[in-house]
Amino acid sequence: MENIRETAARAALELCEKAGLVRGDILVVGCSTSEVAGSTIGTDSRPELAGELLAGIRSVLDERGIWLAAQCCEHLNRAIVTEREAVPGAEIVNVVPQPKAGGSFATAAYASFAHPVVVEEIRANAGLDIGGTLIGMHLRRVAVPVRLSMDHIGSAILIAARTRPKFIGGIRAHYDETLL
Secondary structure (H helix, E strand, O other): OHHHHHHHHHHHHHHHHHHOOOOOOEEEEEEOHHHHOOOOOOOOOOHHHHHHHHHHHHHHHHHHOOEEEEEOOHHHOOOEEEEHHHOOOOOEEOOOOEOOEEOHHHHHHHHHOOOEEEEOOOOEOEEEEEOOOOOHHHEOOOEEEEOOOOOEEOOEEEEEEEEOOOOOOOOHHHOOHHHO
16 A cells, blocks of 8 residues: 555656646546556445555645646546635536545545535646546646656556647747747
8 A cells, every 4th residue: 555655646746847837737637446456447446545546646736736636437427526726716516426436536535625626627737547547638738648657556557648838820940948
Protein backbone atom coordinates (compact mmCIF):
# COMPACT_ATOMS: atom_id res chain seq x y z
CA MET A 1 0.00 0.00 0.00
CA GLU A 2 2.78 2.46 0.89
CA ASN A 3 4.32 1.86 -2.54
CA ILE A 4 0.99 2.77 -4.18
CA ARG A 5 0.85 6.07 -2.25
CA GLU A 6 4.47 6.92 -3.10
CA THR A 7 4.06 6.03 -6.77
CA ALA A 8 0.91 8.16 -7.04
CA ALA A 9 2.70 11.09 -5.40
CA ARG A 10 5.69 10.73 -7.73
CA ALA A 11 3.40 10.62 -10.78
CA ALA A 12 1.51 13.73 -9.65
CA LEU A 13 4.74 15.61 -8.89
CA GLU A 14 6.33 14.70 -12.20
CA LEU A 15 3.21 15.73 -14.13
CA CYS A 16 2.93 19.04 -12.23
CA GLU A 17 6.53 19.83 -13.09
CA LYS A 18 6.43 18.72 -16.73
CA ALA A 19 3.07 20.42 -17.36
CA GLY A 20 4.13 23.64 -15.61
CA LEU A 21 1.03 23.61 -13.40
CA VAL A 22 0.57 26.61 -11.12
CA ARG A 23 -1.67 27.54 -8.18
CA GLY A 24 -5.31 27.51 -9.26
CA ASP A 25 -4.84 25.03 -12.13
CA ILE A 26 -6.93 21.85 -12.21
CA LEU A 27 -5.62 18.28 -12.49
CA VAL A 28 -8.20 15.65 -13.41
CA VAL A 29 -7.64 12.07 -12.25
CA GLY A 30 -9.51 9.08 -13.54
CA CYS A 31 -8.73 5.97 -11.55
CA SER A 32 -9.76 2.33 -11.64
CA THR A 33 -8.80 0.73 -8.35
CA SER A 34 -9.82 -2.57 -9.95
CA GLU A 35 -7.05 -2.13 -12.51
CA VAL A 36 -4.54 -1.04 -9.86
CA ALA A 37 -5.31 -4.28 -8.01
CA GLY A 38 -4.85 -6.36 -11.18
CA SER A 39 -8.52 -6.93 -12.05
CA THR A 40 -10.60 -5.70 -14.97
CA ILE A 41 -11.92 -2.15 -14.73
CA GLY A 42 -15.24 -1.99 -12.89
CA THR A 43 -15.04 -5.46 -11.35
CA ASP A 44 -13.10 -5.14 -8.08
CA SER A 45 -13.59 -1.73 -6.44
CA ARG A 46 -11.01 -1.16 -3.70
CA PRO A 47 -11.74 1.73 -1.32
CA GLU A 48 -8.49 1.12 0.59
CA LEU A 49 -6.45 1.53 -2.60
CA ALA A 50 -8.41 4.67 -3.45
CA GLY A 51 -7.46 6.16 -0.10
CA GLU A 52 -3.77 5.49 -0.69
CA LEU A 53 -3.84 6.87 -4.23
CA LEU A 54 -5.75 9.94 -3.11
CA ALA A 55 -3.37 10.60 -0.21
CA GLY A 56 -0.36 10.43 -2.51
CA ILE A 57 -1.83 12.70 -5.18
CA ARG A 58 -3.26 15.23 -2.71
CA SER A 59 0.07 15.48 -0.86
CA VAL A 60 1.48 17.02 -4.04
CA LEU A 61 -1.51 19.05 -5.26
CA ASP A 62 -2.52 20.57 -1.92
CA GLU A 63 1.03 21.82 -1.32
CA ARG A 64 0.98 23.61 -4.69
CA GLY A 65 -2.57 24.97 -4.59
CA ILE A 66 -3.65 22.85 -7.56
CA TRP A 67 -7.25 21.65 -7.59
CA LEU A 68 -8.02 17.95 -7.87
CA ALA A 69 -10.91 16.87 -10.08
CA ALA A 70 -11.79 13.19 -9.58
CA GLN A 71 -13.59 11.53 -12.46
CA CYS A 72 -16.45 9.20 -11.58
CA CYS A 73 -17.01 5.94 -13.43
CA GLU A 74 -19.39 5.47 -16.34
CA HIS A 75 -22.32 4.75 -13.99
CA LEU A 76 -22.31 8.47 -13.18
CA ASN A 77 -21.51 9.44 -16.80
CA ARG A 78 -17.91 10.26 -15.84
CA ALA A 79 -19.05 13.24 -13.77
CA ILE A 80 -16.41 15.14 -11.79
CA VAL A 81 -15.98 15.49 -8.04
CA THR A 82 -14.07 18.59 -6.95
CA GLU A 83 -14.04 21.42 -4.41
CA ARG A 84 -16.77 24.04 -4.83
CA GLU A 85 -14.11 26.79 -4.97
CA ALA A 86 -12.50 25.15 -8.02
CA VAL A 87 -15.63 25.60 -10.15
CA PRO A 88 -17.29 28.92 -9.30
CA GLY A 89 -20.56 29.32 -11.16
CA ALA A 90 -20.61 25.73 -12.41
CA GLU A 91 -23.86 23.83 -12.60
CA ILE A 92 -23.80 21.30 -9.77
CA VAL A 93 -25.52 17.93 -10.10
CA ASN A 94 -27.26 16.12 -7.28
CA VAL A 95 -25.33 12.90 -6.66
CA VAL A 96 -22.92 11.45 -4.13
CA PRO A 97 -20.57 8.83 -5.57
CA GLN A 98 -20.32 5.37 -4.03
CA PRO A 99 -17.64 2.70 -4.64
CA LYS A 100 -19.81 0.75 -7.12
CA ALA A 101 -21.63 3.81 -8.51
CA GLY A 102 -19.07 6.49 -9.13
CA GLY A 103 -15.95 4.56 -8.23
CA SER A 104 -13.79 4.20 -5.15
CA PHE A 105 -11.44 7.05 -6.08
CA ALA A 106 -14.25 9.57 -6.67
CA THR A 107 -15.94 8.38 -3.48
CA ALA A 108 -12.75 8.88 -1.48
CA ALA A 109 -12.22 12.33 -3.01
CA TYR A 110 -15.80 13.37 -2.19
CA ALA A 111 -15.31 12.28 1.44
CA SER A 112 -11.98 14.12 1.73
CA PHE A 113 -12.96 17.50 0.27
CA ALA A 114 -13.99 20.37 2.53
CA HIS A 115 -16.84 21.48 0.22
CA PRO A 116 -17.33 18.72 -2.37
CA VAL A 117 -19.49 19.16 -5.43
CA VAL A 118 -20.17 17.06 -8.49
CA VAL A 119 -20.34 18.63 -11.94
CA GLU A 120 -20.97 17.05 -15.33
CA GLU A 121 -17.84 18.42 -16.92
CA ILE A 122 -14.68 20.38 -16.36
CA ARG A 123 -11.80 21.65 -18.49
CA ALA A 124 -8.65 20.62 -16.64
CA ASN A 125 -5.11 21.80 -17.36
CA ALA A 126 -3.64 18.31 -17.03
CA GLY A 127 -4.63 14.79 -16.11
CA LEU A 128 -3.65 11.36 -14.88
CA ASP A 129 -5.47 8.33 -16.25
CA ILE A 130 -4.88 5.37 -13.96
CA GLY A 131 -6.21 2.18 -15.50
CA GLY A 132 -7.72 3.29 -18.81
CA THR A 133 -10.56 5.47 -17.51
CA LEU A 134 -10.58 7.84 -20.52
CA ILE A 135 -10.17 11.31 -18.98
CA GLY A 136 -9.82 13.12 -22.30
CA MET A 137 -13.34 14.50 -22.19
CA HIS A 138 -12.36 16.59 -19.16
CA LEU A 139 -9.15 18.14 -20.53
CA ARG A 140 -8.93 21.55 -22.15
CA ARG A 141 -8.03 21.61 -25.80
CA VAL A 142 -5.32 20.86 -26.92
CA ALA A 143 -4.27 17.72 -24.97
CA VAL A 144 -0.63 16.68 -25.28
CA PRO A 145 0.75 13.36 -23.95
CA VAL A 146 3.32 13.59 -21.16
CA ARG A 147 5.78 10.75 -20.78
CA LEU A 148 6.37 10.03 -17.11
CA SER A 149 9.24 7.99 -15.71
CA MET A 150 6.67 5.35 -14.68
CA ASP A 151 3.96 3.79 -16.83
CA HIS A 152 2.03 1.82 -14.19
CA ILE A 153 0.62 2.28 -10.71
CA GLY A 154 0.21 -1.19 -9.32
CA SER A 155 -1.09 -3.22 -12.27
CA ALA A 156 -2.85 -0.25 -13.89
CA ILE A 157 -1.53 1.47 -16.98
CA LEU A 158 -0.70 5.13 -16.24
CA ILE A 159 -1.15 7.79 -18.91
CA ALA A 160 -0.55 11.50 -18.35
CA ALA A 161 -1.46 14.57 -20.36
CA ARG A 162 -1.14 18.33 -20.23
CA THR A 163 -2.90 20.94 -22.31
CA ARG A 164 -1.66 23.88 -24.32
CA PRO A 165 -3.33 26.78 -26.11
CA LYS A 166 -4.59 26.13 -29.64
CA PHE A 167 -2.57 27.28 -32.65
CA ILE A 168 -5.09 29.34 -34.63
CA GLY A 169 -4.38 30.90 -38.03
CA GLY A 170 -1.15 32.32 -39.36
CA ILE A 171 2.21 30.70 -39.56
CA ARG A 172 3.18 28.48 -36.65
CA ALA A 173 6.42 30.45 -36.20
CA HIS A 174 4.39 33.31 -34.71
CA TYR A 175 3.23 31.53 -31.57
CA ASP A 176 4.37 32.55 -28.12
CA GLU A 177 6.54 29.73 -26.70
CA THR A 178 5.96 30.97 -23.13
CA LEU A 179 2.36 29.73 -23.44
CA LEU A 180 3.54 26.17 -23.97
